[in-house]
Amino acid sequence: MSSIMTNTAAMAALQTLRTINSDMETVQARVSSGYRVETAADNAAYWSIATTMRSDNQAMSTVKDALGLGAAKVDVAYTAMESSIEVVTEIKNKLVAAREPGVDKTKINKELTELKNQLQSIAESASFSGENWLNNEALTVAGTKSIVGGFNRDVNGLITITTLDIDVTSITLIGANNESLGIFTKDIDADLLNPDGTTGTAANYYLIDTGTTTGTPASGNAIALTATTSDAAVTEMVRVVDSILSQITDAASNLGAIQKRVSMQEDFVANLMDSIDSGIGRLVDADMNEESTRLKALQTQQQLGIQSLSIANTNSQNILSLFQN
Numbered sequence: 001m002s003s004i005m006t007n008t009a010a011m012a013a014l015q016t017l018r019t020i021n022s023d024m025e026t027v028q029a030r031v032s033s034g035y036r037v038e039t040a041a042d043n044a045a046y047w048s049i050a051t052t053m054r055s056d057n058q059a060m061s062t063v064k065d066a067l068g069l070g071a072a073k074v075d076v077a078y079t080a081m082e083s084s085i086e087v088v089t090e091i092k093n094k095l096v097a098a099r100e101p102g103v104d105k106t107k108i109n110k111e112l113t114e115l116k117n118q119l120q121s122i123a124e125s126a127s128f129s130g131e132n133w134l135n136n137e138a139l140t141v142a143g144t145k146s147i148v149g150g151f152n153r154d155v156n157g158l159i160t161i162t163t164l165d166i167d168v169t170s171i172t173l174i175g176a177n178n179e180s181l182g183i184f185t186k187d188i189d190a191d192l193l194n195p196d197g198t199t200g201t202a203a204n205y206y207l208i209d210t211g212t213t214t215g216t217p218a219s220g221n222a223i224a225l226t227a228t229t230s231d232a233a234v235t236e237m238v239r240v241v242d243s244i245l246s247q248i249t250d251a252a253s254n255l256g257a258i259q260k261r262v263s264m265q266e267d268f269v270a271n272l273m274d275s276i277d278s279g280i281g282r283l284v285d286a287d288m289n290e291e292s293t294r295l296k297a298l299q300t301q302q303q304l305g306i307q308s309l310s311i312a313n314t315n316s317q318n319i320l321s322l323f324q325n
Contacts, residue, residue, distance in 0.1 A: 009312035017305035024298045030286040031295065037284040046283045057276045059151045064269050069129060070147030070164065071262045074255060077133045077171065080126035081252040084119055084173060088248060091115050091207075091223075092241045098225055098234050109225035116208050116223075119184060123173040133168045137176040142168035149265050164265065166258055171251040176210050179218040183247050184208040187220040190236035193243055205240040 030036055037043040037050065091112060098108050123134045136142045150162035175181030187204035204220025223237045 007312060010309060013305060013309040013312045017302070017309055020298055020301045020305050024295070024302060027291055027295045027298060030291050031288070034286055034288075035284050036286040043284075050280045050284045053276055053280050056151065056153060057273055057280075060269055060273050060276070063148055063151050064266065064273070066148035067262060067266045067269065070149075071259070071266065073128045073131055073133065073145075073147075074166070074259050074262060076126050076128040078252065078255040078259060080122050080134055081171070081173075081248060081255055083122050084248055085245065085252060087115050087119050087122070088207075088241060088245045092238060092245060095223075095225075095234055095238045095241060098229070099231055099238075104227075105225040105229055106227055112224060120174060120208055120210075123184070133166075133171060134173040135176055136168075136172045136174065136178070136181050139178045141181055142172050144168065147262065149262075150269070164258070164261060167254070171255065173248065174208060174210065179206065179210055182208075183244055183251070185210055185218055187218050188240045188243055190239045193239040203236050205237055207241070207244060 029038070035042075037046045040047045094108050094111055094115070097103060098105050124132070126132055126134045131145075133142065133145065145166045145168050146163040147166070148161060149164040152160045152162060154160070169181075172182050173184050175185045179185035180187070184207045187206055190203040190205055191201065204218075205223050206218035206220055207223050209218065209222055223240065225234070
């Protein structure tokens with residue numbers, strides 16, 4: 001039946017054209033934004049997951065920065081420790097030279113004094129971002145320092161912050177206000193280092209005197225030479241310095257291991273961030289090849305829909321011709 005009141009063909013063509021235009025708007029939005037899921041209305045589940053993971057990835061970026069800061073602190077401490085090993089080795093060499101008959105021990109002591117000053121300068125300068133792990137100015141042990149190493153979310157959505165812990169107590173070189181806390185400032189009993197295994201009266205020596213009595217001062221003898229220093233005393237000093245060298249070598253080894261661990265964690269965090277970005281992309285990114293192909297198809301359908309609507313609208317004019325003479 002043909003009617004001039006209700007053009008069902010035009011209504012059907014218009015409805016089809018509206019659907020095509022709506023699909024085109026969706027495709028054009030994906031092409032312009034690059035996202036298949038840009039808002040919660042597009043896909044609530046995927047949008048929620050992507051939003052949470054983006055937030056976590058920003059937290060991981062902060063973790064990466066914290067690791068960089070921690071790595072810098074470790075690097076500074078390790079560099080200072082390496083320099084200290086060289087200076088302590090030189091001190092040991094000077095003491096061994098003092099055992100030679102006829103050597104002027106007072107001149108060697110002047111060199112020792114400058115080398116000890118250099119050690120103190122190294123320890124006091126090993127500071128980064130206001131922290132110095134080698135020079136402890138507190139009256140108590142330095143304890144453990146932590147570097148933020150990870151950001152984790154469990155299956156229940158609860159988060160934890162993981163850390164890399166460093167025992168700073170074992171690498172403290174100078175106890176500025178409590179000399180018993182530093183490798184260079186504490187008393188070391190040379191008698192206990194006697195290779196024949198026999199022990200007698202304690203013979204305590206320390207390498208550096210900070211000049212403070214606030215905490216626990218060293219009570220032994222300073223590693224220093226005078227014209228009357230005996231060969232036995234020099235031998236004891238060599239044993240103590242060798243013990244100090246062994247301790248700071250161990251401390252440097254620990255720092256080296258921490259350096260490696262921090263570096264590995266930095267690489268892991270960087271790779272993890274890339275993986276999270278890739279996973280988010282799989283959920284919400286638009287496939288531009290697919291969307292461009294679909295856009296072309298919809299443009300063709302739109303043209304055909306417009307043509308179909310135009311044909312449907314001419315039906316009323318055709319009815320008018322029936323009433324013409």
